[in-house]
Amino acid sequence: xxTRKLYELLETFMLEHQIKMGRDALFNLLASNHLLVKRRKRxxxxxxxxxxxxKYKNLIKDFTPSVSNELWVSDITYWKTNxxxxxxxxxxxxxxxxxVGYQVAETLEAVESIEALKxxxxxxxxxxxxxxxxxxxxxxxxCHQYVxxxxxxxxxxxxxxxxxxxxxxxxERINGILKNEYLYNYEVDNINEAKELLASVxxxxxxxxxxxxxxxxxxxxxxxxxxxxxxxxxxxxxKKPIIVNQYQD
Numbered sequence: 539x540x541t542r543k544l545y546e547l548l549e550t551f552m553l554e555h556q557i558k559m560g561r562d563a564l565f566n567l568l569a570s571n572h573l574l575v576k577r578r579k580r581x582x583x584x585x586x587x588x589x590x591x592x593k594y595k596n597l598i599k600d601f602t603p604s605v606s607n608e609l610w611v612s613d614i615t616y617w618k619t620n621x622x623x624x625x626x627x628x629x630x631x632x633x634x635x636x637x638v639g640y641q642v643a644e645t646l647e648a649v650e651s652i653e654a655l656k657x658x659x660x661x662x663x664x665x666x667x668x669x670x671x672x673x674x675x676x677x678x679x680x681c682h683q684y685v686x687x688x689x690x691x692x693x694x695x696x697x698x699x700x701x702x703x704x705x706x707x708x709x710e711r712i713n714g715i716l717k718n719e720y721l722y723n724y725e726v727d728n729i730n731e732a733k734e735l736l737a738s739v740x741x742x743x744x745x746x747x748x749x750x751x752x753x754x755x756x757x758x759x760x761x762x763x764x765x766x767x768x769x770x771x772x773x774x775x776x777k778k779p780i781i782v783n784q785y786q787d
Contacts, residue, residue, distance in 0.1 A: 539719050541565050541574065543748045591680035596705065597696035598672050603633040606761045607662055610638065610693075612673040613709035614651065617642070617717060617732070619725050624732050627654035627678070629671075630712050634761035635749050637712065642736045644729055651678040655687055664691075672696040674706055716743060 545561045552559060559567070568574050603609040609632040617624045625646050629639035639658030643650035662669070671693050673679040679697065688695055698705035720739040726732045744761075748754040752767040760767055 539747050541568055542750065543754070544568075546748060546754055591677065591682070592685075593675045593680060594695045594697045596672075596699045597670055597694060601670075605764050606631050606634050606636075607666055607669055608633060609670045609672060610658060611706055611709040612651070612654070612671065612679065613706060613713055614646065614676065614678065615713040615717065617721050619721075619732075620727060622726075624729070625650065626713075626716070626736065627651040628709065628712060628716070629654050629658040630709060631757075631761055632672075632708050633764075633767075634757050635708070635712070635752055636744050636757035636761040637716075637740045638761075640736060640740055642729070642732050646678065648678040648681045648684060652684055652687060655684065659687070659691055667692070668694075670694045670696050672698075672706065673709075674698045715747075716740070719747075 541564055542561065545564050548564075551557075565574070598609060601609070610629050611632050612627070612629045614625055614627050617626055622644075624642050624644060627639075627641045627643075627650055628637055630637050638661050639654040639656070641650050641654040641657070669692075671688050673696075675697050678684060685695065716739055720742065721735070724735055726735055744758040745756055747756065749757060751769050752760050753769075755765065755767065759765065
C-alpha cells in the first residue's frame with residue numbers, strides 16, 4: 539500500500555517501541571530500498587464504444603452518494619503477467635470504496651463482466667432501491683444481457699459521455715490500486731491461479747487497506763456500517779514532491 543497509509547498503520551507500533559520516524563523519513567527509507575509503489579503507464583485499451591447498442595445518459599454529474607449501495611461504478615482493466623494478459627471486471631461501491639463484484643478472465647467477452655455483476659447483486663437485498671450503476675460505454679456494459687440484468691433488478695443505468703477517465707474516476711482509481719499495490723507484485727501461470735490471487739487481493743483491499751477518501755477507514759467496515767466518512771487526502775502536501783509524485787499515495 540502507499541506510504542501514507544503504511545505510516546498510519548505503523549504509527550502506534552513505532553510509538554510503543556520508541557522509534558522516532560516521521561512520514562517523510564519513511565518515504566525516504568522506502569525509496570532507498572526500492573519499496574515505493576510505482577506508477578505504470580496504460581498500454582492496452584479495454585473499452586470498445588463503437589457499437590450499435592444503446593448508450594445511456596450520465597446520471598451522476600455532481601452526484602455524491604451518501605450511503606452504501608447508492609452508486610456502483612464499474613470498469614474493466616488489464617493485468618499482464620508472465621507474457622499473459624488477463625482482463626479484470628470490477629464493480630465498486632462509490633460511497634465505501636468496497637469492491638462488491640469482480641471477475642478475471644482471458645477474454646473481454648461480456649459474459650465475464652456479467653459474472654462480476656452477479657456477484658455484486660448477490661451482496662444486496664432484493665428490495666434495494668435507488669441504486670445507480672455507472673460505467674463507460676463499452677460493449678460489455680451496453681449489451682442486452684448486461685442491461686437486462688440491471689433492469690430486472692430495478693437498477694438505474696448511467697454511462698460516461700466522453701472518453702475522459704475522470705468521468706469514472708473512482709473505478710479508474712481502484713483499478714490502479716489493485717494492480718500497482720498488489721497484483722504486479724506477483725506472477726501467475728494460469729487462469730486458476732489468477733482467480734485465486736485476485737480473490738485474495740480484493741479481500742486485502744476491502745478489509746485491511748485504509749483509504750484516505752473515507753477517513754483512512756477500511757472499505758468493508760464503512761460499507762457494512764454505513765459509517766460517516768471524510769476525505770483526508772486534500773490535507774497532505776508532501777515536502778519532497780519529486781519523490782512523492784512518482785508514486786501512489
